[in-house]
Amino acid sequence: MTNPAPLLDVSGLTVSYGAVEAVRGIDLKVTKGEIVTLLGANGAGKSSTLNALVGLAPRRARQLSFAGEDIAHLTPELIVRRGMTLVPEGRRIFPTLTVAEHLLLGGAKHAARGPLAETQAEMLALFPILKERLHQKAGSLSGGEQQMLAVARALMSSPDLLLLDEPSLGLAPQVVDRIFALISDLRARGLTILLVEQNVALALDIADRGYVLVNGRIEIAGSARDLMASAAIRDAYLGA
Amino acid sequence: MDIFLQQLLNALSLGGTYALLALGLAVVFSIIGLINFAHGELMTAAGYVMAFALAAALPFPLAIALAVAAPVLLATAMERVAFRPVRGASGTTLLLTSFAVSAILRVLFQNFISARPVPVPMPSALSGVINLGPLHLGIIQSISIATTALMLIGLTLFLNRTVAGRAMRAASEDFAIVRLMGLRANGVVATAFAISGLLAGVAGLLWVAQRGSVDPLMGFLPVLKAFIAAIIGGLGSLTGAVAGGFLLGFIEVTLQAWLPEAWLPYRDAVAIMLVIAVLLFRPQGLLARKTVLKL
Amino acid sequence: MTLRKTLSLTALTLGLAAPALAEDLTIGLATAQTGGLAPYDQPSLAGFEMRVDEINAAGGIAGKFPIKLIAKDTRSDAAQTALVAQELVDAGVQIMITPCDADPSIAAGMITQGAGIPAFSFCATTPTLPLAVGDFMFGNYPADNVQAAMLAGHAIEAGYKTAYILTSPDSAYTLKLPQYFGQAFAAKGGTVLGEGTFAMGQQDFSAEVTKIAAMDPKPDVIMTAAYEPDFPAFVRQLRGAGVTTQVLGSDGIDSPTTFAMGDLVEGVVFSTAGFATEGSALAAFNAKYKEKTGEEPNTVYIANGYDLGTVIEVAVTKADSLDPAAIRDAIASLENVEGVTGAISYAGTMGMPLRSVSLVRIVGGNRELVTQGVPAPEEVPAP
Numbered sequence: 031m032t033n034p035a036p037l038l039d040v041s042g043l044t045v046s047y048g049a050v051e052a053v054r055g056i057d058l059k060v061t062k063g064e065i066v067t068l069l070g071a072n073g074a075g076k077s078s079t080l081n082a083l084v085g086l087a088p089r090r091a092r093q094l095s096f097a098g099e100d101i102a103h104l105t106p107e108l109i110v111r112r113g114m115t116l117v118p119e120g121r122r123i124f125p126t127l128t129v130a131e132h133l134l135l136g137g138a139k140h141a142a143r144g145p146l147a148e149t150q151a152e153m154l155a156l157f158p159i160l161k162e163r164l165h166q167k168a169g170s171l172s173g174g175e176q177q178m179l180a181v182a183r184a185l186m187s188s189p190d191l192l193l194l195d196e197p198s199l200g201l202a203p204q205v206v207d208r209i210f211a212l213i214s215d216l217r218a219r220g221l222t223i224l225l226v227e228q229n230v231a232l233a234l235d236i237a238d239r240g241y242v243l244v245n246g247r248i249e250i251a252g253s254a255r256d257l258m259a260s261a262a263i264r265d266a267y268l269g270a
Numbered sequence: 271m272d273i274f275l276q277q278l279l280n281a282l283s284l285g286g287t288y289a290l291l292a293l294g295l296a297v298v299f300s301i302i303g304l305i306n307f308a309h310g311e312l313m314t315a316a317g318y319v320m321a322f323a324l325a326a327a328l329p330f331p332l333a334i335a336l337a338v339a340a341p342v343l344l345a346t347a348m349e350r351v352a353f354r355p356v357r358g359a360s361g362t363t364l365l366l367t368s369f370a371v372s373a374i375l376r377v378l379f380q381n382f383i384s385a386r387p388v389p390v391p392m393p394s395a396l397s398g399v400i401n402l403g404p405l406h407l408g409i410i411q412s413i414s415i416a417t418t419a420l421m422l423i424g425l426t427l428f429l430n431r432t433v434a435g436r437a438m439r440a441a442s443e444d445f446a447i448v449r450l451m452g453l454r455a456n457g458v459v460a461t462a463f464a465i466s467g468l469l470a471g472v473a474g475l476l477w478v479a480q481r482g483s484v485d486p487l488m489g490f491l492p493v494l495k496a497f498i499a500a501i502i503g504g505l506g507s508l509t510g511a512v513a514g515g516f517l518l519g520f521i522e523v524t525l526q527a528w529l530p531e532a533w534l535p536y537r538d539a540v541a542i543m544l545v546i547a548v549l550l551f552r553p554q555g556l557l558a559r560k561t562v563l564k565l
Numbered sequence: 566m567t568l569r570k571t572l573s574l575t576a577l578t579l580g581l582a583a584p585a586l587a588e589d590l591t592i593g594l595a596t597a598q599t600g601g602l603a604p605y606d607q608p609s610l611a612g613f614e615m616r617v618d619e620i621n622a623a624g625g626i627a628g629k630f631p632i633k634l635i636a637k638d639t640r641s642d643a644a645q646t647a648l649v650a651q652e653l654v655d656a657g658v659q660i661m662i663t664p665c666d667a668d669p670s671i672a673a674g675m676i677t678q679g680a681g682i683p684a685f686s687f688c689a690t691t692p693t694l695p696l697a698v699g700d701f702m703f704g705n706y707p708a709d710n711v712q713a714a715m716l717a718g719h720a721i722e723a724g725y726k727t728a729y730i731l732t733s734p735d736s737a738y739t740l741k742l743p744q745y746f747g748q749a750f751a752a753k754g755g756t757v758l759g760e761g762t763f764a765m766g767q768q769d770f771s772a773e774v775t776k777i778a779a780m781d782p783k784p785d786v787i788m789t790a791a792y793e794p795d796f797p798a799f800v801r802q803l804r805g806a807g808v809t810t811q812v813l814g815s816d817g818i819d820s821p822t823t824f825a826m827g828d829l830v831e832g833v834v835f836s837t838a839g840f841a842t843e844g845s846a847l848a849a850f851n852a853k854y855k856e857k858t859g860e861e862p863n864t865v866y867i868a869n870g871y872d873l874g875t876v877i878e879v880a881v882t883k884a885d886s887l888d889p890a891a892i893r894d895a896i897a898s899l900e901n902v903e904g905v906t907g908a909i910s911y912a913g914t915m916g917m918p919l920r921s922v923s924l925v926r927i928v929g930g931n932r933e934l935v936t937q938g939v940p941a942p943e944e945v946p947a948p
Contacts, residue, residue, distance in 0.1 A: 086446050106449040116450055124443045131436050138433060139452035187452055273779050280771030377599065385603030386864075387793045389825035397829050399807050406778065408805025411771070480801060481768050481794035483822035487601060488794070491766045526772035534762040535734040 035098060037062045037191055037222050038083070038114070042092030045078045045246075052078040052087075054246040060191065060224050065217050067225045067233040067254070069263070070243035076226040077119050079243070080193045083224075084116045085109050097190065111139050115187050119195040119226075121180040125169030129160050132168055132179055136186030145188075153182045156212075174205035181212070191222045198229050210236060234258045272404040277527045283411045285519020286418030287476050289512045291496030292503065293425070294469035296511035300442035301462045302357055304364040305497065305505075308348060310489020311375035312341035312467050313474030317484030318383060320475060321390045330393060338471040345467025346460050357459070372489075379486035387483035396479060414476045421472055422512060425465070429508075434461055442506065502545055504555025513556055518545070589633040590626060590887055592617075592660045592877070593653030595673050596687060600641025604793075605665035608862075609687040609870035610636070613662070615857065616874025627882045639664055639673075647672040654680045659889050660877060665866075667691035667737050674698030683893040685876075688838075688869055690816070691737045692948035695916025701893055704917040705873045707816075709738060709790075710948055712836040713745030714940040715922045716788065716813050719834065720746075721753045725785035725811070729758050729777065731799070733791065735765040742790035742815050748946040750788075758784045763791065768798035774806045784810060792817025797826055804829050821863050824930050833927045839865045839906030840923035840934045850905040865906065872904030876918075907937075915948075 038060040045053035053075040060066045068076050081087035083094075085106040094102040096114050104112070123132065133150050140146040154161040157178045163171060168179055177197055184192060194213070198206040206229070214236050217223060227233035234240060234254045242250040242263065250260065257263050291309065298306050319340040323333035352371045356363055392410075400407045429435040434457075441448045441458045449455050477492060478484050499518045503510025521544050525537045533540070548556070594613075596606040617632045625631035635656055639646040641664070650661060650673035661677045661684040663670040670686040671694065677684040678699040685703045686694060692708035720728065728750050730743035747757040758780065761773050777787070787810050791799055796818045803812070814823075814835035823830055841847040847868055854862045862868065879902050881887070884895035897916075901908040907921030924935035 084450065086449070105455065106446070107452050107454050110450055110452040118447065118450070122444050122447045124440045124447070126443065127436065127440055131440075134433065135436055135440055135448070135451045135453065138437070184450070273775060276775045276778075277772060280769075280775060284769045284771060380599050380603065385599065385607050387604060387820065387822050389820075389822040391825040391827070394827045394829075397801060397804060397827070399805055401807070406805070406807040408802060410801065411805060477768070480798045481822075482797035482801065482826055483793055483820075485604065485793070522767075522769065523772045527775065531760070531762075537762075538764055 036060060037097060038224070039093060039095045040083070040091060042090075043079065043082060043094065044090045045075065045082045045087050046090075047088065052246055053082065053243075056241075056243070056246070056248045058241065058248075060222060062190070062222050063217070063220065064239065065213070065223045065225060065237045067227060067237040067240040068243060069227070069230055069233065069240055069257075074243040075246040076243055077195055078246075080116055080195050080224070080226055081118075083109075083193060084114060086116070110187055110189075113188075113190040114193070115184045115189045115191075116193040117180050117184045117195060117197065119199065121173075121176045123168040123171075123176050123179055123183070125167065127168055128165050129168060129171070129179060130164045132183045133160075133186050136183035139187050149186055149188060153185060156185075156215075157182050174201050174208070177201060177205075177209060178212075181209075185216075189221070191224065192216070194223060194225045194227075196226055196228060198227060198232065206232070230263065273527075276405055277523055279405065279407060279411070279415070280527075281520040281523035282516070283414045283519075284523055285516035286415055287473050287492070287515075288495050288499045288518050289515025290418055290421055290469050290473040290476075291492055292499035292511035292515040293422075293508060294466040294473070295493075295496050295500045296503070296506060296508050297438070297462050297466045297469070299500070300506040300508065301438065301445060302353070302364070302459055303361060304353060304368060305361075305500075306348075306353075306371075306466065307365070307368040307493060307497075308372040308375060309466065309470050309496065310491075310493030311372050311379075312345055312470035312489070313477060313492060314375070314379060314484060314486065314489045315344050316341045316471040316474035317390060317478040317488060318379065318388065320478060321388045321484055324391055334475065337475055338468060341471035341474065342464050342467040345463040345470070349460055349463040353463075354456070354459075376486050383486070385486060387485040389483050390478050392479050392482065410476075410479045413479070417472060417476060421469065425469075425508075428465075434458075438462060438465075442508070498542070498545060502548055502555055504552075504557045507555065507557045510555055510557030517548075517556070521545070588625075588630055588887070590630045590660070590877075590881060591633045591635065591656070591658045592662060593650070593656065593658030594634060594636040594662045595639055595646050595649040595653055595669075596636070596662060596664050597641040597669075598636075598638040600639075602639075602641040602664045602666055602669070605688055605866055608864050608866040609665060609873075611858075612854075612862075612867035612870030612872075613687075613874050614870075615854065615867075616871045616878075620874065620878055626878050627885070630881060630887060632877075639669060641669070643669040643672040646670075647676060649673075650676045654682060658682065659887050660684070660892060662687060662873070663689075665689055667694045667697075670694055670702070671697050674702045677701055681893075682889045683896055685873060687873070688866055691741070692915075692917050693737075696948065700897070700916070701889075702916055703896055703911065705876070706869060706918075707836070707838055707920055707922045708917040708948070709742040709815075710745040710749075710946045711917075711919075711940060712815055712922055713742050714749045714945045715924055715936070715938075716815070716834075716836055717746050717749035717753060717755070718940060718944065719924050719935060720750055720786055720788070720813065721755060723786075723811075725755065727756045727758050727782070727784045727786075729761065729780070729784035729787045729810075731761045731763060731773070731787060731789035731791060733763050733765050733795070738815075738817070739765065739790045739792075743788050745946045746788045746813075749944060752944070752946075758782075763795060763799070765791075765795055768794050770795075770799045770802045771806075774799070774802045774808065777803065777810075778806045778808050783808075786811045786813055788813040790815040790817060793820060793822055797822055797829075800826065800829050800833070816865070819865055819925075824927065827930065830927045831929070834924055834935055835927075836922050836924055837865055838869050838920070838922070840925055840932065840937055842934060842937075846903070846905040846907075868905050872902075872906055872909065875904050876902055876909060 036059040040058040082089035137146045237254040240257045316337045320337035398409045499514035500511045503514025597603045637649040646669035663673040663686045665688040667689045688706040690709045695702045733739035816837045819837045880895040884891040899911045910919045923937045926933045
């Protein structure tokens with residue numbers, strides 16, 4: 031395996047809310063084309079890590095670079111414009127805005143109409159259900175549809191790296207399968223993905239590598255296969 | 271019946287002005303959680319610019335344009351200088367900051383312009399009456415109703431047809447996520463302040479047209495009314511602010527018109543009690559919406 | 566009394582608060598430089614300072630008592646006024662001047678009364694103000710009931726039979742003056758058809774105006790003591806509802822805003838403290854003021870403040886002493902002091918001066934004198 035420069039290169043990332051340290055100096059690398067998963071119990075610091083990467087959570091880091099550029103002092107809007115975006119936990123769609131409006135705002139970084147329309151057509155092809163719901167308010171969509179909308183909205187900014195926070199949360203099993211099929215599909219299209227997921231088996235199934243967070247620190251890192259085989263992981267999550 | 275219709279028009283005119291003001295407060299509150307008590311000083315600024323423009327014998331339309339532009343600039347300047355540094359701070363901090371801005375502006379008006387009211391000589395064409403059968407509608411009252419309608423339509427179009435407007439609606443629901451669309455937070459907030467300045471400017475001109483003068487303390491009372499209206503409507507809800515403004519106008523006019531004479535001195539107390547009654551049944555206001563205030 | 570003197574002497578010897586020379590007359594100004602009363606207190610102060618400068622330029626009162634002013638802002642707040650008054654009393658003032666409103670004047674008066682220092686309100690018009698405070702409190706402006714009597718006399722003479730009064734319970738002035746008018750009008754044979762109310766500062770009169778428009782029979786005249794911003798808003802909305810009934814106002818509307826309203830206020834008659842007829846002392850004062858400041862004196866409060874300087878000058882000359890009690894007695898005995906607004910008397914009153922009231926009609930944006938004088942005492946409603 032060659033060892034190209036990582037797309038995302040993080041070291042010593044700390045996230046603290048006042049006196050509370052949610053993430054305590056973690057190192058993380060994501061290489062182009064990979065799916066990397068971040069595992070851990072509730073409160074281990076997974077969401078905080080993702081939020082910090084896009085600049086939504088207060089952060090400190092020795093190194094925080096994306097595509098070879100230091101992004102430690104960039105605002106979320108500038109980070110998104112550089113090609114990294116987040117599908118947040120709980121989807122966080124705008125209930126009173128229509129599906130079309132979500133896609134429009136998601137693609138706000140495309141200054142020209144041409145690329146915007148093109149990307150939107152691409153999204154509607156990828157998510158046919160959204161095409162049917164185009165002029166409905168997002169609040170009236172089902173949970174699965176909302177999750178797809180949240181992903182589509184994020185993809186509208188044509189990112190190179192997509193951070194996905196708990197995409198299966200609160201969804202029916204069949205819907206979860208569709209979401210995961212979609213994630214694989216996205217990777218096949220060349221998208222790099224950093225995935226936080228409660229469903230460890232599913233996550234490790236599609237991921238290349240994984241990190242396990244415990245109390246804000248990375249305890250284990252390795253290939254998905256190794257992690258799947260790890261007794262500790264099995265004991266902690268898979269209950270087998 | 272005629273009297274009833276006449277009072278209805280009265281309520282529409284007064285409620286419209288309250289609605290514009292409440293909307294100005296709500297636009298900013300929905301996005302950064304700030305109740306801007308300096309909103310009244312934006313009205314006052316519009317009044318002063320109008321007074322000086324007319325005194326300088328500028329054409330009336332130009333005077334209006336300047337008077338509306340001034341609070342827009344002042345509002346964005348306020349945001350940049352006073353509110354941006356405390357953005358994301360607690361509600362109390364924001365509120366106190368806005369009190370400070372309001373007090374500073376009032377003292378500046380007083381010391382650099384005048385403590386006494388400055389006359390705003392509106393063209394006499396504006397003091398006429400339109401007779402609609404038995405109804406008498408003052409020209410200023412009609413302009414007030416028409417302007418309110420235009421502003422509401424314009425704002426609705428802006429919010430629903432433009433990217434910036436949709437971004438503002440999105441920001442009022444979830445500010446952080448709007449930033450994830452690559453939309454600049456500062457731009458969205460500045461737009462909100464500019465719009466609130468525009469609304470304050472228009473409302474300020476309508477207010478000044480009625481009273482014919484502007485003084486440093488002019489903005490206090492209307493912004494208090496607007497605050498009440500915004501609370502009735504459900505803070506943070508734009509539709510609610512408009513509904514609350516009209517409701518407050520209707521309550522006030524109705525009470526003034528039909529309360530027994532002995533009760534009239536207590537009109538405001540009765541009005542506030544009705545407002546409290548509304549809030550007992552709808553503690554979140556008429557059209558409340560959960561607002562996510564995370565940055 | 567003795568205690569106050571001791572305190573002020575202590576302050577003097579320590580050089581703390583009152584660096585006044587022994588023969589200085591120290592006047593404390595607990596008046597509003599900011600806030601809602603500033604529009605009245607500021608011009609009053611400007612006129613007063615002008616008179617004080619003249620007196621000092623001539624070597625002080627009677628050539629031996631230069632005047633020293635200590636001014637502190639009350640921010641138009643009654644509690645702050647009391648605080649400021651206390652500070653000024655502690656600084657050893659011999660005369661106090663309080664704001665253009667009864668409430669803060671009473672707050673300050675409570676302190677000066679206790680300290681035995683005479684106090685004047687710049688332009689409070691509530692006739693009960695001296696009664697509420699005591700014998701050391703004086704007014705400096707034609708009282709509400711005096712203005713009301715003049716207006717009622719005019720209304721009867723003009724042939725009005727019925728009147729409607731518009732009051733606001735938010736201040737003594739806006740409530741009582743129209744009610745005094747109603748009493749005086751009824752005493753002279755007129756009929757008051759009704760009383761409407763408004764809340765000050767709200768400037769929405771539409772509901773009230775609709776009621777007036779629907780009145781049957783219509784009143785011959787409407788009297789109100791509303792002032793800015795209420796009066797302009799009221800008249801605008803009244804005329805906007807097609808009601809052309811004659812309107813009578815009081816001195817609160819003697820302001821540039823009223824005169825900038827054009828046709829809306831054509832024919833309105835109001836009471837005020839002075840009218841500059843050609844060759845009058847007031848006309849001469851106005852010319853002098855313009856020469857000094859380069860500005861037109863756009864309100865009679867300036868001349869009224871100027872006259873207070875004269876009243877104090879005459880009283881201190883008469884007392885020939887800086888003892889506050891002696892000054893008080895001298896004030897209470899003043900008769901026909903020649904002010905630029907007319908003769909001013911305190912003798913025989915309860916502390917509100919008897920002084921000339923002018924009734925002015927607005928014609929083409931200018932003033933036209935209707936009548937000028939002091940109403941007969943029996944025509945003035947009791948406070």
